[in-house]
Amino acid sequence: MMVTPEGWEAVIGLEIHVQLNTATKMFCGCPVSFGDVPNTNVCPLCLGHPGTLPAMNEKAIEYATRIGLALNCTISPHSIFHRKNYFYPDLPKGYQISQYDLPLAVDGHLDVELEDGSILRVGVTRAHLEDDAAKLVHAGGVDGRIAGADYSMVDFNRGGTPLVEIVSEPEIHTPEQARAYLTQLKSLLEALEVSDVNMEEGSLRCDANISVHRPGTPFGTRTELKNMNSFRFLQRGLEAEIERQISALERGEEIVQETVHFDTGSGKVSTLRSKEEAHDYRYFPEPDMVPIELSAEYVEKVRAGLPELPAARKERYMRDYGLSPYDAGVLSANRPLAAFFERLSTQTGEAKLAANWVMGDFSGYLNAQGLEVKDSAVSVEALAELLGLLAAGTLSGKMAKDVFAAMVETGKGAPELVAERGLGQISDTGELETMVSELIAANPGPAEEYRQGRDRVLGFFVGQIMKQTRGQANPQLLNELLRKALAGSSPDN
Amino acid sequence: MMLDSHSLTAHECRRLLAVGEATSEEITAALLDRVKAVEGRVGAFLQVDEEGALAQARAVDAKRPEERSPWEGVPIAVKDILCTRGVETTCGSRILKGYIPPYDATVVRLLKEAGLVILGKLNMDEFAMGSSTENSAYQVTRNPWDLERVPGGSSGGSAAAVAAGEAPWSLGSDTGGSIRQPASLCGVVGMKPTYGAVSRWGLIAFASSLDQVGPFARTVQDVAALLDLIGRRDPNDQTSLGLPTPIAVPRGESLAGRRFGIIKEYLGDTIQPGVRRIFEQAVEALEALGGRCCEVSLPSVERGLAAYYIIAPAECSANLARFDGVRYGHRAHKAETLHEMYTRTRSEGFGPEVKRRIMIGTYALSSGYYDAYYAQAQRTRTLIIRDFQKAFAEVDLLISPTSPTVAFRLGERTADPLTMYLSDLCTIPVNLAGLPGLSLPAGFAAGLPVGLQIIGPHFSEQMMLDAAYALEQRLQVSTRPPLDVTPAKEVG
Numbered sequence: 001m002m003v004t005p006e007g008w009e010a011v012i013g014l015e016i017h018v019q020l021n022t023a024t025k026m027f028c029g030c031p032v033s034f035g036d037v038p039n040t041n042v043c044p045l046c047l048g049h050p051g052t053l054p055a056m057n058e059k060a061i062e063y064a065t066r067i068g069l070a071l072n073c074t075i076s077p078h079s080i081f082h083r084k085n086y087f088y089p090d091l092p093k094g095y096q097i098s099q100y101d102l103p104l105a106v107d108g109h110l111d112v113e114l115e116d117g118s119i120l121r122v123g124v125t126r127a128h129l130e131d132d133a134a135k136l137v138h139a140g141g142v143d144g145r146i147a148g149a150d151y152s153m154v155d156f157n158r159g160g161t162p163l164v165e166i167v168s169e170p171e172i173h174t175p176e177q178a179r180a181y182l183t184q185l186k187s188l189l190e191a192l193e194v195s196d197v198n199m200e201e202g203s204l205r206c207d208a209n210i211s212v213h214r215p216g217t218p219f220g221t222r223t224e225l226k227n228m229n230s231f232r233f234l235q236r237g238l239e240a241e242i243e244r245q246i247s248a249l250e251r252g253e254e255i256v257q258e259t260v261h262f263d264t265g266s267g268k269v270s271t272l273r274s275k276e277e278a279h280d281y282r283y284f285p286e287p288d289m290v291p292i293e294l295s296a297e298y299v300e301k302v303r304a305g306l307p308e309l310p311a312a313r314k315e316r317y318m319r320d321y322g323l324s325p326y327d328a329g330v331l332s333a334n335r336p337l338a339a340f341f342e343r344l345s346t347q348t349g350e351a352k353l354a355a356n357w358v359m360g361d362f363s364g365y366l367n368a369q370g371l372e373v374k375d376s377a378v379s380v381e382a383l384a385e386l387l388g389l390l391a392a393g394t395l396s397g398k399m400a401k402d403v404f405a406a407m408v409e410t411g412k413g414a415p416e417l418v419a420e421r422g423l424g425q426i427s428d429t430g431e432l433e434t435m436v437s438e439l440i441a442a443n444p445g446p447a448e449e450y451r452q453g454r455d456r457v458l459g460f461f462v463g464q465i466m467k468q469t470r471g472q473a474n475p476q477l478l479n480e481l482l483r484k485a486l487a488g489s490s491p492d493n
Numbered sequence: 494m495m496l497d498s499h500s501l502t503a504h505e506c507r508r509l510l511a512v513g514e515a516t517s518e519e520i521t522a523a524l525l526d527r528v529k530a531v532e533g534r535v536g537a538f539l540q541v542d543e544e545g546a547l548a549q550a551r552a553v554d555a556k557r558p559e560e561r562s563p564w565e566g567v568p569i570a571v572k573d574i575l576c577t578r579g580v581e582t583t584c585g586s587r588i589l590k591g592y593i594p595p596y597d598a599t600v601v602r603l604l605k606e607a608g609l610v611i612l613g614k615l616n617m618d619e620f621a622m623g624s625s626t627e628n629s630a631y632q633v634t635r636n637p638w639d640l641e642r643v644p645g646g647s648s649g650g651s652a653a654a655v656a657a658g659e660a661p662w663s664l665g666s667d668t669g670g671s672i673r674q675p676a677s678l679c680g681v682v683g684m685k686p687t688y689g690a691v692s693r694w695g696l697i698a699f700a701s702s703l704d705q706v707g708p709f710a711r712t713v714q715d716v717a718a719l720l721d722l723i724g725r726r727d728p729n730d731q732t733s734l735g736l737p738t739p740i741a742v743p744r745g746e747s748l749a750g751r752r753f754g755i756i757k758e759y760l761g762d763t764i765q766p767g768v769r770r771i772f773e774q775a776v777e778a779l780e781a782l783g784g785r786c787c788e789v790s791l792p793s794v795e796r797g798l799a800a801y802y803i804i805a806p807a808e809c810s811a812n813l814a815r816f817d818g819v820r821y822g823h824r825a826h827k828a829e830t831l832h833e834m835y836t837r838t839r840s841e842g843f844g845p846e847v848k849r850r851i852m853i854g855t856y857a858l859s860s861g862y863y864d865a866y867y868a869q870a871q872r873t874r875t876l877i878i879r880d881f882q883k884a885f886a887e888v889d890l891l892i893s894p895t896s897p898t899v900a901f902r903l904g905e906r907t908a909d910p911l912t913m914y915l916s917d918l919c920t921i922p923v924n925l926a927g928l929p930g931l932s933l934p935a936g937f938a939a940g941l942p943v944g945l946q947i948i949g950p951h952f953s954e955q956m957m958l959d960a961a962y963a964l965e966q967r968l969q970v971s972t973r974p975p976l977d978v979t980p981a982k983e984v985g
Binding site: 044047048049050051052053054055056083085087089092093094095154280282283284287288289290 | 860
């Protein structure tokens with residue numbers, strides 16, 4: 001963890017771009033899909049052919065409204081699109097259709113839980129809709145960067161994907177807070193089912209505006225930091241930029257307003273564009289589109305359809321399942337994991353046990369293999385069976401872990417594995433013999449009754465051993481040993 | 494029988510086909526012959542699709558008459574601003590040389606669905622920027638009434654082709670007068686529909702909030718019929734509403750009780766005396782038909798030109814950004830950097846007027862200038878809309894000369910853009926207000942056609958066409974220019 005040098009404070013605002021997982025693009029019927037053969041999900045519109053006009057995707061408006069509501073924003077009854085003009089090969093129209101002074105959602109906030117359990121409320125300035133640019137692929141350079149590349153290619157599959165840009169207030173002060181904000185936002189978006197929120201695939205992207213100042217003095221000049229395409233790089237990039245700014249100021253230099261690039265390889269930031277080179281985007285209202293008019297009824301309908309959000313789910317887990325704040329927080333943050341936990345808890349009737357297993361061995365297995373919950377080789381039902389055996393005392397904790405590992409490996413169910421391996425049963429003759437002789441010695445009366453021919457007394461002895469071994473004695477072996485021992489225990493001999 | 498190309502109005506073609514007096518192939522061939530005979534002088538077409546048109550005509554002829562829709566087999570030509578699938582579409586620009594659209598404009602699709610035979614693509618000012626068609630990157634189009642003069646623009650090819658009898662009717666587009674002004678200068682009927690009446694999908698954008706596709710023909714009835722074919726709502730164009738009701742072919746010859754407002758601001762010195770005389774005669778004719786004419790003042794229309802030359806360039810500066818050499822059209826060779834590729838592609842691909850407007854628009858939208866120019870122009874636009882609303886509270890329709898002058902000589906105004914811009918003085922406010930406007934041949938000044946502009950409230954096309962028809966019947970203005978008439982073709 002980075003410690004901001006004494007006397008300095010960083011001021012960070014984040015701009016998060018979220019690709020919506022609508023079936024089709026923002027303005028045309030092309031599918032939104034990641035990883036397809038380049039330039040196959042394209043049409044005259046998303047290639048920017050002359051004469052084409054945007055037709056708004058209603059689902060994108062609904063998703064943006066969901067995001068706005070989940071971020072406690074006011075949903076504007078009237079919002080419009082603007083054109084943001086600049087030239088780049090990934091921008092086929094020569095302008096992006098975005099929202100400017102009348103965005104869809106404004107004035108919200110996100111309560112971010114920090115590591116020490118305290119809550120940081122970060123203001124959300126706005127959330128607005130825009131269309132994504134295409135993807136440039138640079139060939140022949142280092143790490144796919146444009147610098148040093150031989151040539152560049154454009155894949156228009158991504159072009160025109162609906163995006164929501166979420167702009168925070170500059171109310172974040174450390175890289176850790178920024179990371180916590182993004183983590184919380186990601187789990188919120190996941191819960192809303194509006195995006196794949198995958199930073200590696202680019203469906204969740206993050207830029208930061210950063211300045212440093214001494215508390216009580218005006219904000220410093222800010223820079224815009226780009227290319228932080230993972231949670232780790234977000235934190236490292238912010239750390240590097242904050243350090244760079246503070247040491248520059250301490251050397252008596254001035255911070256220049258510019259856009260900087262975080263080099264994930266070297267861990268350094270470098271200038272991408274100076275203020276002079278900054279674009280004048282020449283925003284003006286998009287004449288090809290009608291305003292978005294959202295009635296109060298529409299907004300309420302969307303609000304009513306919102307799924308349970310992580311914060312509410314966490315409360316419920318603490319209240320209904322008696323989970324600790326930490327456990328409830330971890331489980332509620334990840335929607336598929338939460339669903340898995342809830343089903344497991346219902347099937348086993350053991351919430352705490354289910355929580356421990358989902359966060360422990362189950363998550364460990366998923367992480368180790370890089371799997372999503374839906375890809376798990378162990379179903380809720382299978383894990384419930386295992387936990388049932390554990391709860392009944394058939395398996396010890398250690399044995400259950402081994403069985404789980406075997407379930408993952410073989411795909412077999414717990415009872416089958418237990419039977420196959422003779423697990424869960426004490427089949428050690430020596431161990432059982434000792435228990436049997438001790439039991440007979442402690443109960444001379446019933447032993448005598450058995451020898452008198454009252455066979456049913458055998459049941460008493462079996463029961464006692466089973467109780468002692470929590471049912472784990474191999475019954476066949478136990479019967480044999482008991483008969484032998486009772487017969488041979490005659491005081492006459 | 495003889496097919497005289499000038500007598501071949503769309504309604505006449507339809508009649509001939511219906512009664513079996515001529516086949517679509519005969520009609521199409523007669524028009525293609527006319528094209529061959531006069532194109533060397535007129536230059537209306539950028540491309541004539543002789544083979545495609547004849548094939549289409551034969552396909553219609555192969556159908557039984559009862560299987561045909563009403564206009565099936567009637568030929569038409571369209572401005573090269575409309576995308577035609579598989580057929581080169583240049584928008585009059587070098588930057589789109591060789592561009593073959595992968596799709597049809599909605600209006601082109603509607604024409605095809607109605608079974609019309611598309612003869613070819615018509616010349617225009619580059620990206621519809623101009624009032625004389627002299628800004629075409631490809632060729633000069635001449636006014637069929639005087640080959641030394643311009644046909645007007647930007648839809649000069651669409652107007653000239655219809656005037657010269659090369660097509661019964663045609664489609665053009667109008668952003669500030671680009672249908673009405675050439676219609677006026679070429680002595681044909683042209684109509685810019687209400688903004689939103691016709692889909693813009695596939696219309697290569699100049700100024701999106703002003704552009705509208707519309708019909709040209711030699712008769713009001715043909716214009717009405719063509720408008721009815723294209724005035725459809727289109728989900729591909731959010732700003733399209735379609736016509737509220739189908740357009741009926743106008744037949745009434747009385748204008749009893751109809752109130753006409755004469756726009757006072759368009760009676761000043763900028764109007765040529767000959768044009769004013771014809772306009773006054775038209776007013777008398779309207780009164781003779783039972784119409785009541787009075788002067789109305791729309792003071793803000795005098796600011797229309799200024800507002801237009803901010804708004805239209807601003808929108809075009811964004812609309813033309815896509816012509817960057819990356820995906821289609823012209824690309825400069827041997828550029829060393831991306832920036833150089835953009836700069837050289839656009840420097841080579843665009844003509845001077847297009848560059849001028851991109852520069853003006855880019856400037857007007859720049860940080861620090863937006864409020865003074867673009868925002869101010871939009872406020873002016875609101876004032877113009879209000880002036881029209883006030884006027885329509887008092888009168889049914891407004892009238893003015895379509896163009897302040899008759900057709901000017903080729904080259905006369907090319908050196909002076911401001912004089913050229915004045916050609917659209919009377920038509921521009923109509924686009925700014927999104928209103929429908931129509932130009933009707935009203936007579937001749939020094940042997941050159943003069944058009945009367947009729948302006949109506951939003952979606953009042955039927956009322957406007959009815960009035961235009963009554964006046965047309967009364968005035969009986971010739972639509973046959975003194976081009977050498979080709980020998981009529983013997984058919985049948």
